[in-house]
Every structure is written in C-alpha cells, then in structure tokens.
C-alpha cells in the first residue's frame with residue numbers, strides 16, 4: 228500500500244494558506260470552496276469535501292472538490308449514516324484504505340464517489356461539539372499517515388471557527404442542530420439538594436474561546452508557551468502553599484494532580500507538536516484539549532474520566548494565562564442560570580446572584596457537604612457526582628437539573644423542556660399545598676405530636692419560619708456569617724444579625740450554635756495551620772476552647788442581642804463532658820460580665836450541645852446533669868461512626884444512616900436522653916428526608932430540625948403515619964445483618980399508606 232510521506236513543511240504551509248483564505252474579503256461559501264481546493268492540493272488528494280451539521284442532525288455537503296459539484300447543498304446524510312455520518316457520530320477521525328468495503332459505507336450516486344477507494348475524515352469540533360466533517364479521498368487504496376490526520380484535524384479547527392462564527396449557518400441552528408456527539412443527552416448524578424430547574428449554563432471557571440489561531444512565528448509561540456507554563460506552575464505552587472487552601476483535603480489532592488499534569492511531558496509535547504504545525508500557543512493548547520474532550524466522552528472508567536477532566540481544567544487555565552486573562556473573572560449570569568463546576572465551596576455559591584441562580588451541577592460533591600446545605604437553604608436544586616460535566620457543556624447551553632430523578636439533561640429537546648416546565652409548575656402547586664398545611668399540627672394518625680424546626684444560618688432563611696409554620700429554629704449555624712465576609716464580623720454586626728433572627732422568630736425558640744469553623748467550613752480571614760485530616764482536626768469547639776477570645780466575643784454579642792429575651796446556646800463538636808463544662812464556664816463568665824454592666828439578663832438561658840462525636844454517646848449519664856438539651860448532628864456523627872468522610876463522593880452510597888448499626892446507635896442515644904429527661908432532637912440532613920425522619924420517629928425521636936423545604940414533605944409523612952405500628956416493626960429489624968433497612972422501611976411506608 229503506497230504511503231506518501233508528507234513534506235514536513237506541509238502542515239505549516241497549509242495553515243498559512245488557510246489563514247490567507249480566512250482573511251480574504253470573500254463571502255463564507257467562497258471561502259469554503261477555496262479551502263477544499265487548498266487542502267486537496269496540499270494533501271495530494273483527489274477529493275476534499277466539507278459537510279456541516281444542520282438542524283435535525285443532518286450532515287449537508289457544503290463544499291467539495293473532486294465530487295460532483297451538483298451534489299453541493301443537495302447531498303444529505305443523517306448523523307450516524309454512512310462513513311461521514313459515523314465520523315460525526317463518534318466525534319473521531321476515520322482512516323480507511325478501502326472505504327467501500329466498510330460495512331457503514333453509504334453510496335450516494337449523485338456524488339460520483341464510486342471511483343475513490345481511500346478516505347480520511349475528521350470531525351470539525353468547536354468547544355466539544357461536532358459541527359461537521361472534513362474529508363479527503365483518493366482513487367488509489369492508501370492509508371493516510373498519522374501526520375496527515377493531524378494536519379487535517381488542525382485545519383478542521385480553523386474551519387470550526389468559520390462555522391462557529393455563524394456566517395454560514397444561522398447561529399441558532401448551529402447551536403440547536405449540532406448535538407454534542409458522543410455526549411449523552413442525559414447523565415446520572417446524585418441529588419444533593421432537592422428540586423428541578425431549567426436554565427442556561429454558566430461555567431464556574433469560564434472557558435475561553437481562542438480566536439487567534441494561526442501563528443506568525445513558531446519560535447515566538449514556543450517561548451510564549453514556556454512563559455505561560457512557568458506562570459501556571461508557580462500559581463499552582465502558590466495555591467498549594469497557601470495554608471488556608473492547603474488544609475482542605477479535596478482541594479489539596481486536586482491541586483497536586485494539577486501540578487503533576489502541568490509538568491506532564493506527554494501533554495506538553497503534544498502542544499509543542501501542534502505549535503510546530505503552525506498554530507499559536509493558545510490554539511495549540513485548545514487543539515490538544517479537543518482530542519482530550521473526545522476521549523473523555525468515550526471513557527467509561529470513572530477515575531480516568533476524572534483525570535481527563537482535571538486536564539481539561541488545566542488546559543483552560545493555561546489558555547487564560549496565554550491570553551492574559553484574569554483567572555478569577557466572574558461570568559455574566561443569565562436570567563435563569565445553572566452553574567456548572569467541578570466542585571464549589573459554600574462561600575463561592577453565595578457569591579452568585581440569588582435572583583438569577585436556578586440550579587447547580589457539580590462533577591463532585593456529596594449530600595452532606597456544606598455547599599449542599601447552603602443550596603438547600605437557598606432552595607437551589609443541586610446534582611453532584613456528574614462525571615465529566617465541566618467538559619461536556621458550553622456556556623449558554625440549555626440544561627435541566629432534575630434532582631428528583633437524579634439526572635441532568637444536556638441540550639434538551641423542546642418535548643423534554645415541555646415536560647419539565649409542567650413538572651416545575653406541579654411542584655409549585657405542591658408547595659402551595661404544603662403552605663396550606665402550614666398551620667396543621669405535625670401529629671401522627673395515632674396521635675403522637677412532633678416538633679418540627681428549621682435549620683438556618685442566613686437572613687434569607689428567616690421568612691421560612693412563617694412560610695413553613697415551623698416551631699422555631701433548631702439550628703442556627705452562626706459560622707455562615709463568618710464564611711461570607713472578608714473580614715471578621717465586628718461585635719455590632721454579630722449582635723445585629725442575632726437580634727434580627729430573634730425578632731423574626733418572636734415567641735418561637737432559636738438555638739444559636741457557636742462558631743463551627745474548620746474542616747470544609749473555611750473562614751477567609753482566619754489563618755489556620757495545615758492539617759492532614761481537617762475533619763478530624765482543629766475545628767469547632769476545639770478552636771473555641773483553645774482561642775477563647777473568639778468564643779467570648781461571640782457569646783457577648785449573643786447576650787447583647789437577646790436583650791431580655793430567651794437565649795439558647797449550643798456548642799458544636801463536643802467530644803466529652805469536660806469540653807462542655809469548659810465551654811459552659813466561658814459562657815457563665817460572659818454572663819457575669821453582662822450582668823455587672825447592668826445589661827438586661829436573658830429571660831431564660833438554655834445551654835446544650837451537639838452530639839456529633841461518638842465518644843460523647845458513651846458519657847450520656849455524666850452529661851445529662853449539665854445540659855438543657857442535646858441535638859444530634861447526624862452528618863458528622865455518621866462520618867465518625869462509619870469512618871467515612873462526609874465530603875468524599877466515592878463513599879456516598881457506602882454506608883447508610885438506615886443501617887441496623889446506625890439506627891441501634893441512635894436508638895440508644897435517644898432512649899438514654901429521653902429517660903434522663905433531656906430534650907433531644909436531630910438536626911443533620913437525615914431529619915429532612917421523609918424515610919429517615921420516619922425511622923427516627925419510630926425510634927422515639929419527637930423533635931426534628933431540618934432544611935425549610937423539607938418541613939412540608941416531612942409533615943405530610945407524619946400525618947399519614949401510625950407510629951405504634953412502625954415502632955413494633957422497626958424494633959424487629961435492628962438486629963438483622965442487613966447493610967441497610969432502607970428498602971424494608973420504604974416497603975412498610977408503601978404498604979401502610981405513609982406519604983414519602
């Protein structure tokens with residue numbers, strides 16, 4: 228089989244000619260016609276053709292040299308049909324010495340292509356989307372060289388710019404018709420916050436479109452790449468060395484991986500090759516990124532996909548460095564915005580304009596991460612663990628977040644949009660129905676009365692007290708105020724917030740939890756030591772006791788805000804009784820000061836603790852005389868009970884709070900505290916999920932605190948439940964060797980008409 232080696236200057240020459248064509252002042256169709264002639268000439272091909280994708284996934288022949296010119300704008304193939312259709316569908320090149328013997332060959336008599344045996348085609352891809360196919364053909368049976376395939380791919384990139392500009396095809400058609408080939412229309416994820424939303428994609432780390440593609444001087448481009456790689460590496464080193472980022476495990480791992488890629492010779496060599504082919508440095512990075520994306524869409528191995536998506540992020544960063552763009556630039560929001568990110572910190576979510584933010588999609592993320600908790604508070608649906616999502620979407624893409632079925636729909640068709648608009652309307656109706664139930668008591672069918680509180684932490688949460696008809700605020704996460712600001716909240720700012728919370732609550736009780744900083748809750752202005760295991764580290768009350776000034780300052784603001792009203796204070800992450808006693812004595816000292824200054828004392832002071840560390844569960848008898856109430860923080864308690872990081876998405880489904888182990892443990896805690904006459908509640912995410920809430924009530928819990936959106940569904944469950952029957956059944960399950968009792972409990976609910 229004869230192989231014609233390509234002249235090494237060939238690709239560069241070809242690119243130079245392409246630039247001339249692109250720059251020439253002729254209409255786009257004539258540019259295409261000239262392009263095919265230039266390519267055929269340069270590659271010694273008898274045929275060169277360009278097919279572009281039109282609405283309805285049709286590939287239309289737009290330009291050709293060698294095939295019958297009459298066929299231009301007449302020959303159509305469906306994406307997936309014939310060899311050209313296959314290239315588009317797979318988003319990958321095809322190189323065949325004998326095309327006609329390929330099973331997918333589709334003969335189109337009007338083109339006159341029956342005399343050509345060999346074919347090489349490459350997809351025309353722009354930002355991950357296939358816009359068309361560029362193909363060359365020869366009469367002789369020959370396999371094209373790898374260099375030729377690469378040269379054609381590079382040319383396809385230039386062509387993609389021309390098509391993407393919208394001059395050849397109406398931009399709306401380009402957008403709608405060019406379905407991202409190889410990209411599934413829907414991807415599964417894990418619901419992190421309930422709800423459904425339709426909107427347009429905003430990438431948390433905006434991607435840049437490179438427009439300056441063809442280089443003037445190769446050596447300049449190599450030098451530019453060196454310089455950009457240098458500043459990329461040092462910015463990653465800086466990030467790694469910054470202690471407040473370094474302590475966050477996930478960030479740290481991700482950045483380490485990035486640093487590894489930034490030094491990856493294979494990746495950099497590929498970019499250099501593309502520069503040698505005549506591209507600018509940024510176009511070369513993008514050229515390699517396109518291949519990477521195509522690979523990413525096809526790889527099923529989750530780990531590899533993640534690594535490729537790391538590389539995608541890194542390529543974006545490198546392009547930004549090359550284009551001299553600000554790394555942290557904030558993208559413009561659409562009226563209905565869905566933010567897509569690899570992962571997001573809770574404060575980063577709060578940076579987005581709430582009036583435009585409709586949903587969030589993360590490649591990582593777990594249900595009990597704080598970003599999920601904040602999203603719930605803001606009523607923003609979130610789907611996490613959507614693999615490779617960042618590389619699969621483009622800014623402005625329409626997208627649906629369905630946290631009910633745990634799916635994301637990319638570029639949905641109108642039928643799908645209609646269905647979802649209907650579903651959103653129905654959910655609104657349902658919410659309105661819950662609102663009507665707001666004044667009904669949370670009483671079971673057999674007359675057991677429950678107390679339902681909401682979790683809060685921001686001013687936006689306060690109206691939910693009235694909207695849901697909750698009994699009060701069972702957990703006010705005071706750290707959210709600290710996480711939001713860039714400076715330490717002064718006494719007056721703290722007092723003002725707490726006072727407004729108490730004003731909004733009126734007669735309803737509010738439990739203020741003192742600062743719970745550390746682990747994934749990062750306070751921007753606080754210098755912290757680097758820790759190997761931040762979740763097991765210096766956080767919450769441990770910090771409060773070691774740096775009592777911070778805690779004292781906060782307690783002082785709480786006492787001032789109370790101004791003669793009732794005050795309930797709760798300490799986080801208490802691990803043994805002595806820590807509670809020490810924290811309580813700091814509060815007592817502050818109270819003494821408050822009284823000495825002749826300020827009004829609280830009408831009543833109740834002091835309690837979170838139960839989040841298993842060790843405390845074995846000291847309940849000793850704890851009971853000291854506390855007025857206990858709130859079980861199941862998010863942390865479960866992570867420590869099962870030794871499973873609550874923020875690690877690989878462990879999300881590994882352990883279940885509805886397991887015999889967890890439920891027996893919770894039953895023991897609830898029984899001991901109830902018998903000891905101490906009020907006990909649960910304020911972790913489990914309280915807001917109807918099946919979990921049902922099980923907890925079955926164990927004897929009568930007080931739950933949850934995200935506001937859960938109050939309606941949980942109350943509906945309660946009003947349809949017979950606790951006596953459930954308890955009798957549940958107690959028979961606790962000794963089973965099952966991994967989880969979830970399906971048994973769900974079946975119980977179904978068989979007994981319990982609304983879940």
Ligand code: PEP
Pocket residue numbers: 600702704743839859860861862863864910911912
């Ligand atoms: C918990 O750990 O369950 C809890 C409510 O606290 P946070 O989620 O804020 O850590």
Ligand code: MG
Pocket residue numbers: 839860862863
């Ligand atoms: Mg906690």
